[in-house]
Amino acid sequence: MSQQDSPLEFLHPRHWKRGRGYANGVAAAGRLVLVAGQIGWNADQQFESQDFVAQVRQALENVVAIVREAGGTPAHIARLTWYITDKREYLSRLPEVGEAYRGVMGNHFPAMTMVEVSALMEDEAKVEIEASAVVPHI
Numbered sequence: 001m002s003q004q005d006s007p008l009e010f011l012h013p014r015h016w017k018r019g020r021g022y023a024n025g026v027a028a029a030g031r032l033v034l035v036a037g038q039i040g041w042n043a044d045q046q047f048e049s050q051d052f053v054a055q056v057r058q059a060l061e062n063v064v065a066i067v068r069e070a071g072g073t074p075a076h077i078a079r080l081t082w083y084i085t086d087k088r089e090y091l092s093r094l095p096e097v098g099e100a101y102r103g104v105m106g107n108h109f110p111a112m113t114m115v116e117v118s119a120l121m122e123d124e125a126k127v128e129i130e131a132s133a134v135v136p137h138i
Contacts, residue, residue: 006075006076007028007029007030007076007134007135007136008026008027008028008075008076008078008110008134009026009027009028010023010025010026011023011024011025011026011027012024012025019109021098021101021109021112022109022110022111022112023109023110023111023112024111025111026078026079026110026111028078028134029134030076030134030135030136030137031070031134031135031136031137032132032133032134033066033067033070033072033076033131033132033133033134033135034131034132035063035066035067035130035131035132035133036130037081037083037128037129037130038059038060038062038063038066038128038129038130038131039055039058039059039062039120039122039125039127039128040054040055040056040057040058040059040125040126040127041058041062041122041124041125042058043065047124047125050124050126052086052089052090052093052097052126052127053093053096053097053100054100055125055126055127056097056100056101056127056129057100057103057104059127059128059129060100060101060104060105060129061104063077063080063129063130063131064077064104064105066131067131067133067135070133070135071135072133072135074104074105074106074108075106075108076133076134076135076136077105077108077110077131077132077133078110078111078132078133078134079110079111079112079113079131079132080110080111080112080113080129080130080131081112081113081114081115081129081130081131082112082113082114082115082127082128082129083114083115083116083117083120083127083128083129084114084115084116084117084126084127085116085117085118085119085120085125085126085127086116086126087116089126090114
C-alpha cells in the first residue's frame with residue numbers, strides 16, 4: 001500500500017527531531033479497529049517459548065491476525081502500546097526485537113508507547129501489546 005492510499009498520515013512537527021522506530025502522532029480516517037492486549041501465546045493460548053523476543057514476535061503476530069480479521073494489514077495500525085516486564089532485557093536485546101518487529105510489521109512504525117510493569121495477568125507473559133488500527137471502509 002502506498003502512502004497515498006493509506007488512511008494514515010504520520011505527524012512530525014518540522015522542528016522536532018524524528019522519532020526512531022515510532023511516529024510521534026498519526027491522523028487517520030476509516031473504520032476504527034481496537035485490539036485488546038495480546039501476549040506471546042499462540043491461538044490455543046499456549047506459550048511456545050519463554051524467550052522475550054519470541055514472545056514479542058508472537059504478540060505482534062496476534063495483533064496483526066486480529067487486524068486482518070477486520071480486512072486490514074500491518075500498514076493500517078495507527079498505534080501500539082507495549083507493556084513489558086523487564087526494561088533491561090528489552091534494551092539489551094533491542095536489535096533482536098527490531099528484527100522480530102520488522103519481520104511482522106515491515107517498516108511500518110506507528111505511534112507507540114512502552115511501559116515497564118511489574119507483572120502481567122498471565123505469569124509466563126513477558127510482553128503484552130495492544131493496538132489501534134484504522135482500516136479503509138469496505
